Amino acid sequence: MGPTVTIPRFTLPPLVARIGARLPQWPHAVALAAALEAARVGGVLPAAALAALEGRTFRVTALDAGGAADFRFANGRFRPLLRPAPAPDLHLSANLSVFLELLARQEDPDTLFFHRRLAIEGDTELGLAVKNMLDAVDLSSLSRLPMPAWLRRRLGLAA
Amino acid sequence: MPATLGSPRRKPALVCPAGSLPALKAAVDHGADAVYLGFRDATNARNFAGLNFDAAAVAEGVRYAQSRGREVLVAINTYAQAGRFGQWQRAVDAALALGADALIIADVGVLDYARRAHPDARLHLSVQGSATSYEAINFARERFGIRRAVLPRVLTLGEVAHVVANTEVEIEVFGFGSLCVMNEGRCWLSSFATGESPNTVGACSPAKFVQWQKVPAAAGRPESMDVRLAGILIDRFGAEENAGYPTICKGRYAVQGETYYALEEPASLNVLALLPAILAAGVAAIKVEGRQRSPAYVAQVTRTLREAIDAAFAQGSRFTVRPAWAAALAKVSEGAQVTLGAYDRPWR
Numbered sequence: 001m002g003p004t005v006t007i008p009r010f011t012l013p014p015l016v017a018r019i020g021a022r023l024p025q026w027p028h029a030v031a032l033a034a035a036l037e038a039a040r041v042g043g044v045l046p047a048a049a050l051a052a053l054e055g056r057t058f059r060v061t062a063l064d065a066g067g068a069a070d071f072r073f074a075n076g077r078f079r080p081l082l083r084p085a086p087a088p089d090l091h092l093s094a095n096l097s098v099f100l101e102l103l104a105r106q107e108d109p110d111t112l113f114f115h116r117r118l119a120i121e122g123d124t125e126l127g128l129a130v131k132n133m134l135d136a137v138d139l140s141s142l143s144r145l146p147m148p149a150w151l152r153r154r155l156g157l158a159a
Numbered sequence: 160m161p162a163t164l165g166s167p168r169r170k171p172a173l174v175c176p177a178g179s180l181p182a183l184k185a186a187v188d189h190g191a192d193a194v195y196l197g198f199r200d201a202t203n204a205r206n207f208a209g210l211n212f213d214a215a216a217v218a219e220g221v222r223y224a225q226s227r228g229r230e231v232l233v234a235i236n237t238y239a240q241a242g243r244f245g246q247w248q249r250a251v252d253a254a255l256a257l258g259a260d261a262l263i264i265a266d267v268g269v270l271d272y273a274r275r276a277h278p279d280a281r282l283h284l285s286v287q288g289s290a291t292s293y294e295a296i297n298f299a300r301e302r303f304g305i306r307r308a309v310l311p312r313v314l315t316l317g318e319v320a321h322v323v324a325n326t327e328v329e330i331e332v333f334g335f336g337s338l339c340v341m342n343e344g345r346c347w348l349s350s351f352a353t354g355e356s357p358n359t360v361g362a363c364s365p366a367k368f369v370q371w372q373k374v375p376a377a378a379g380r381p382e383s384m385d386v387r388l389a390g391i392l393i394d395r396f397g398a399e400e401n402a403g404y405p406t407i408c409k410g411r412y413a414v415q416g417e418t419y420y421a422l423e424e425p426a427s428l429n430v431l432a433l434l435p436a437i438l439a440a441g442v443a444a445i446k447v448e449g450r451q452r453s454p455a456y457v458a459q460v461t462r463t464l465r466e467a468i469d470a471a472f473a474q475g476s477r478f479t480v481r482p483a484w485a486a487a488l489a490k491v492s493e494g495a496q497v498t499l500g501a502y503d504r505p506w507r
Contacts, residue, residue, distance in 0.1 A: 049208075106455060107455050110404075110452050114401055115495060116398075116402060125369075128207055129208040132210045135178065135210075
């Protein structure tokens, strides 16, 4: 295992959120849905756990980036929602650095929640199912997926 | 017999939680002596969607732990439901066939089955069995041959020492994590709100009954995060206030015109400061709560307790809590604060 990368806690300047909120949001949704689809097709996300997500809508909001991604899991696939519903079934909101800490398994979601750095609204049981699905992913199964070199190092994967 | 701060008789085993294979590996890699886990079904008191182990994952976990000299304890710690006893019997059989070092059981019927069907199996009495006296523990030893009992988090340290001194059964105590202040697995406050038994639905605040809601600032009222269990408002957090799990015992209520934490504050149990006394009392194992949490938590807490227990064993009464340990545990705690719980309560 190479040197690990620690994600620093940061908040983007307020200007970023002001600009970000005025930009079109659909590219975020397309990018996130595509990444989740790649993980699903790659066999990283177990089919049994994914079944609990069928027909549900999700929103992930990066508060300090002023961006939100809306997507839906339907007919066994992740698809971006270009016209999001006013109230998704599950809404996760946090600053960008918090999502990076979660992605890198640097911090426990409950810890982030206790510190009010991560908010979960909507169907709590659905949120728990998503969290547990991501926790159960064996990192070695990620080695085939494309990802940035820093994240690969952080997760202890071979380059 | 009160606990004295003489040299400890033995170094307690560090028993850590795993809700997934990555969490088990994190526990083993960071110094757990044993890892406890459960099946993905109703025999497991932490039965949440997406959490826990199927047979293949148990087999892989047992292989990973035992090849590194660590143990795997399988919790079959719910109360068997009428007409479905076969499910609990099959869980006992499966866990032993998969190579579990011990079973953690609460129900006397399940204990009885395990003892009769598997006379050599190592059986632990679960905290969900709620045995708080040496008489209860010795009874379970006579009838079911239990080798260890996990004490509920309601005894003072003096009472723990008294139990240890009066039984040959190994005693396991909680060292860190979320805290039940009542009769474990039988919280009537939770049952009153949800109509469910905390023992059989995974927790005292089952997710399907929990609602978190951001409430924007309005005239005369700042922004808040409101949390409800089965529609009952149990707390309202200000924008920067630390939160805990949505349990009724850790909510804020209006009592005689004052709104405050009337039962218990959001806080996690942390016994680091008491480690020399706990070791002197002669406990066999120290347990970490948190099978519902992520591999990151398991890694952080296991590493911290490993260092602290080793230091307390080596240093005895000269032991002091390192600030880095205290900070690491406070960070992952409910409400970002810790408590000694019942261990050092002055009253009985």
